[in-house]
Amino acid sequence: MRKAIVVLWSSFLGGGVAEALFFTLIDPAELYFLGRPVELGALATYSIGFFFFWALAAASSAFTCLLLSANEEINHVPFSRP
Numbered sequence: 443m444r445k446a447i448v449v450l451w452s453s454f455l456g457g458g459v460a461e462a463l464f465f466t467l468i469d470p471a472e473l474y475f476l477g478r479p480v481e482l483g484a485l486a487t488y489s490i491g492f493f494f495f496w497a498l499a500a501a502s503s504a505f506t507c508l509l510l511s512a513n514e515e516i517n518h519v520p521f522s523r524p
Contacts, residue, residue, distance in 0.1 A: 453502070454496055456502075456503075461492045464495070469493075470488065
């Protein structure tokens, strides 16, 4: 549970920073998706963008936690060498 909280909180902060940087440079009214202009309001575009960046940061943080995990935590069996 502690790892999940650490991953979600750090990715929340990362998502907020990424959204602020992205939407500082790009106006939501000028966004295109699959060749068509986005017809959502600015608040909806900001919200969807934040959740996208949060999910991206969460996936990255979760992958880092997976790589830092011990073998016994992942496989639930001790590592044995022949």
